[in-house]
Amino acid sequence: MIRTPLRPLARILRARERGENPDDIEAENRRLRHERIQARAQRRSEMRVVLMASCFILAFATVGVRMGVMASSDPSEPRSQVSSAQxxxxxxxxxxxxxxxxxxxxxxxxxxxxxxxxxxxxxxxxxxxxxxxxxxxxxxxxxxxxxxxxxxxxxxxxxxxxxxxxxxxxxxxxxxxxxxxxxxxxxxxxxxxxxxxxxxxxxxxxxxxxxxxxxxxxxxxxxxxxxxxxxxxLSIDLAAQSAMEEVLASGMKLMNAKGAGAVLMEIRTGEIVAMTSLPDFDPNDRPRPLLTGDASDSPLFNRIVQGQYELGSTFKIFPVAQALDLGLINPNSGINTSSPMRIGKYRINDFSNYGPQLSATDVIVKSSNVGTVRIAQMIGVERQKAFLEDLGFFDPTEIEMVEAPTGKPLVPRRWPAVTSATVSFGHGLAASPLHLAAAYATIANGGRKVTPTLVHGRQRPEGEQVLSTSAANMAVSMLRQVVTRGTGRTAEIEGFEIAGKTGTADKPRPSGGYYRDRNVATFASVFPASNPQYVMIVTMDEPSVQGLSGESRTAGATAVPVAAELLRRLAPLIGLEPKVDEILPTITPRFQPRVEPPASDEIKLVANQ
The missing domain is CATH 3.90.1310.10 (Penicillin-binding protein 2a (Domain 2))
Structure with missing residues (x-):
């Protein structure tokens, strides 16, 4: 930078010639220099102020934009960046x-x-x-x-x-x-x-x-x-699940059962609302599996999914529904029920003598073994097997649990005439209660197959039609009469139109034959019968209850009262309303079994083996 001298020689000489004071020239130049210095300093200060203001504006703009982005995005918890974050x-x-x-x-x-x-x-x-x-x-x-x-x-x-x-x-x-x-x-x-x-x-x-x-x-x-x-x-409802476990545990204790299980399923979707197996466990402190003995003795054993039981008279509706579908019978058709009935060296009896003939409806209502076998014989072995396979009794259920494959039904390798007869009334083929629930749901769904699921809201393809709608509706009507005038009368609850079937099956011995004092009691129900929405299966393992007529192990005296109490507790929780304005209180104590003749739920199958 070129500095201007304060006392330029030329101006000083001219000032002396004119008689002026040269110091004035120096004072003026000094003043001008100071003004220029102040002007430059002022410009620098203004630039700094502008720069700082720009930085503040940019910072506030950045914060504002960031706040806008955060306000328009979904809220989420901040994640720590420490080593444990993953x-x-x-x-x-x-x-x-x-x-x-x-x-x-x-x-x-x-x-x-x-x-x-x-x-x-x-x-x-x-x-x-x-x-x-x-x-x-x-x-x-x-x-x-x-x-x-x-x-x-x-x-x-x-x-x-x-x-x-x-x-x-x-x-x-x-x-x-x-x-x-x-x-x-x-x-x-x-x-x-x-x-x-x-x-x-x-x-x-x-x-x-x-x-x-x-x-x-x-x-x-x-x-x-x-x-x-x-x-x-999941598809389950926590309130319904908790209520089911509470009621079933009380029923299991009252009926002196070794174990118990229940499942409640929506018919149209196959979604399981509640499913319980007792005894159970706390998954926070999961017990070790049993290495010896009967697997069902472990609390880890799921009786609904893994259990392989002969489900007794609950199977009788299947040959009847199939015969209705094939046009072989109608609900009023007379069926020969003369007892005993012989198939080769085997003799099949009914619990009571029902006379020479019953209507097809009364075969279900009175639970006639002989009548059911007569209907199965009309169908034939191959068609019977094909229908049971369509209902899912030959394969594991498709439920989303790793235990499902272990519950594959035990299907006879050979299927002679006597096997066809015994399977028709629930002996000789062992399946899980979940298989039974799916089969009953299929009948109640107008004959369209239902596949159980534990996932809520999942879209799945519609099941195949395995039974005509008319035959399915007639079968549900028959099941309704089992509750109104048959072996399931203790399940009748005013306003809910319960339809169902009892089944009492002796447990097989590992060495062959059957126990006389150990059985599995099952009640399969559909409700409301006029517009089926739910299916519920209740099963009791080795129940025994003392009634007015002595000890009873039948489903009508054990599983049915428990199912009735379950329905009373679950109906309000699942939004199911009775069809009457006021439900009269029952005078029968809850779970007090009404011990009646067990019809033919107690199977008498005599064979010289």
Whole structure:
């Protein structure tokens, strides 16, 4: 920069010639210089102010845009960027059809040891034994004073236990993050949910995997990040499920049964609203499976899905419905019921002598073995087998549970005339109660096949027509009369139009033949009969109840009263309203069995084998 001199020589000389003071020239130049300096400083200050204002405007604009984006986006919880973030919420929740949580995740911790870093191994072992009652103090001392470099202490601990371990002050005891699967409703729906455990794990993370039930069946889906944490909505209703378990447990105790099971299913969709198997368990503390003995003795055994039972007289509606469909009979057709009936060396009896003839309807109402066999003979073996196969009795159910394949029906390899006869009234073919529920739902659905499901709202193709609508409607009408005037009268509840069939079948011996004092009592019901919406199966394993006439094991005295009480409790929960304005209170105590002659639910099949 060229500086202007304060006393330029030319101006000074001219000023002296004119007699002016040269100092004035210097003063003026100094003033001009100061003005220029001030002008430059002012420009710099203005530029700084503009720059700062621009930065503020840009910053506020950025914040405003970000706030607008966040306001228009879906809310989400912030995720931590620490090492444990990848195990957070990596398994989706499971809910019921109303969105109520059945299974969810909880962040917890594990505790492990580096014995070589311990200051006081013996003191640490003693302290851990005080905190965790199930730990062996002597074993811990051996491990901590040995050559081990790493040792798991507990894979899941509570915050209180974590604090207690921390208070020990031992540097060799360390904590690792864990995602823990919890079931807030305890025993409720335990067989459906199944349970979970740890798969691959390290000190800083652990993989939660399903071990049974829908947890294992949908394991890949529940862990798939592409689902963005969306819950798996099951078809069950938590309120109905809880009520069913409560009532069934009381009924099982009152009927002195070894076990019990029940399933409630929507007819048109196949969605299971409630499904219970007793005894049950808490999936938060899943027991170990039995390695010996009868599998059904384990609380892990699902009687509805895995049970393989001869379901007795509940099968009688199938040959009758098929014969109606084939035009071989109508509801009023006379059927020969002369007893006993011989097939080769086998003799088949009815419990009571019904005379030489009953109508086809009364064959169902009175539960005649002989009449059912006569109708099965009209159908023929091949057509009988094909119809039962269409109903699903030859294959496992398609329910979304890993246990489903283990419930494949036990179908006879050979199918001679006597097998056709016994299968027609529910002996010789063993299936699960869920198979029975699907078959009854198919009949109540106008003959269109129904496939059970545990997933809510899933669109599925319509089932095939396995029975004509007219034959299906007539079959439901027959089942209604079983309740109004047959072996299922204790199931009658005013206003609900219950239709159903009882079945009492002796349990087979492992060595052959049947027990005389052990049976499975079943009641299969459809309601309301005029517009079927639900099917419910109730089964009791080895029930026995004392009535006015002594001990009884029949379904009419055991399974039916329990089913009636279940319906009373469940109807309001599922939105089912009676057809009458006021329901008169019953004077019969709840679960008080009305012991009557069991008709032919007690099968008398005599064979010289």
């Amino acid at each position: 195990i957070m919420s990596q398994r989706a929740d499971i809910t019921d059809r109303e969105g109520r949580v059945l299974a969810t995740n909880l962040l917890t911790h594990s505790v492990y040891a580096h014995p070589h870093q311990m200051v006081d191994p013996i003191g640490a072992a003693q302290g851990l034994a005080r905190i965790f009652d199930d730990l062996d103090q002597e074993r811990l001392i051996r491990e901590f004073t040995g050559d081990r470099k790493f040792l798991w202490i507990k894979r899941k601990i509570s915050p209180e236990q974590m604090q207690a371990v921390h208070d020990l002050g031992e540097p060799g005891l360390l904590f690792g993050p864990r995602e823990m699967r919890i079931y807030p409703n305890g025993h409720v729906a335990s067989h459906i949910l199944g349970g979970s455990g740890f798969g691959n794990e390290g000190v800083n993370s652990a993989e939660v995997v399903g071990v049974a039930g829908v947890e294992k069946a949908f394991d890949g889906w529940l862990r798939d990040p592409a689902n963005e944490g969306a819950p798996l909505a």
